[in-house]
Amino acid sequence: MTQGRIAIKATDPTQLQQLLAECALGNQRSFETLYRSVSGQLYAVALKSLRREDWAEEVLQESFIRIWHNAGRYDVNLSAPMTWMINITRNLAIDQLRRHHEQPLPDEDSPYALEPQDERPGPLDQSVTAQENAALNRCLDTLEGKQRQSIIIAYFQGISYSDLAQQMQAPLGSVKSWIRRGMERLRTCLEG
Incomplete structure (x- = not known):
């Protein structure tokens, strides 16, 4: 240094x-x-x-x-x-x-200026989200049971590692290890 x-x-x-x-x-x-x-x-x-x-x-x-x-x-x-x-x-x-x-706002003088804008996701957003979800689900399916279950509960349900260890009746170190290895496999799958 x-x-x-x-x-x-x-x-x-x-x-x-x-x-x-x-x-x-x-x-x-x-x-x-x-x-x-x-x-x-x-x-x-x-x-x-x-x-x-x-x-x-x-x-x-x-x-x-x-x-x-x-x-x-x-x-x-x-x-x-x-x-x-x-x-x-x-x-x-x-x-x-x-x-x-997003569509640009119309000029104030435009007859469409007061029309409400559709806030729903457009086809591009839905397509990207659907593709991302499909890839994630495909990669999650490649994980072993405990890895997959740990990641889904921890990340999609927002449960802490310690609560997850209690819920799964497993040591905290094992839960952390399952998640770490599972995340590594997910990353490899998603990048590939």
């Missing part, structure tokens, strides 16, 4: 975990190092999704704001640090696309 800076490869999970932990404590130098290390990759993720540089830059900025504010919530047992940051960026890119697929 030189002058408070860490030289890391952008894909070194151990160093990224350390930087996130330091960001959670409010260390601005670690945040700068994290930004320099992964901003190129996160920008590429945003640009691939959005295909517009101005939107990708906006999403990148918002991603790092979220990373800074949520670094303390990062859980090494659930995903690799780069996966966690990519998911934040992807989700913000999806939000950006949804915002820009």
Whole structure:
């Protein structure tokens, strides 16, 4: 380490975990190092999704704001640090696309200015959601019983690990292990 800076490869999970932990404590130098290390990759993720540089830059900025504010919530047992940051960026890119697929407001002088806008998801939103749900269900079906059950209860029903361990009558360490391994298999399946 030189002058408070860490030289890391952008894909070194151990160093990224350390930087996130330091960001959670409010260390601005670690945040700068994290930004320099992964901003190129996160920008590429945003640009691939959005295909517009101005939107990708906006999403990148918002991603790092979220990373800074949520670094303390990062859980090494659930995903690799780069996966966690990519998911934040992807989700913000999806939000950006949804915002820009909304119909623009008509001019005040337009005869349609007072017509109510349909707030329901459009066909594109429904198609994307259906595809994402189908992929997730397909990947969930590949998990072993305890892994699948643990993930579904913990994430879709919002139950804490300790409550889940009591509900499943299993040691907390086993439940955490099932979830960690299941999440790794899900990530591999969804990325493949």
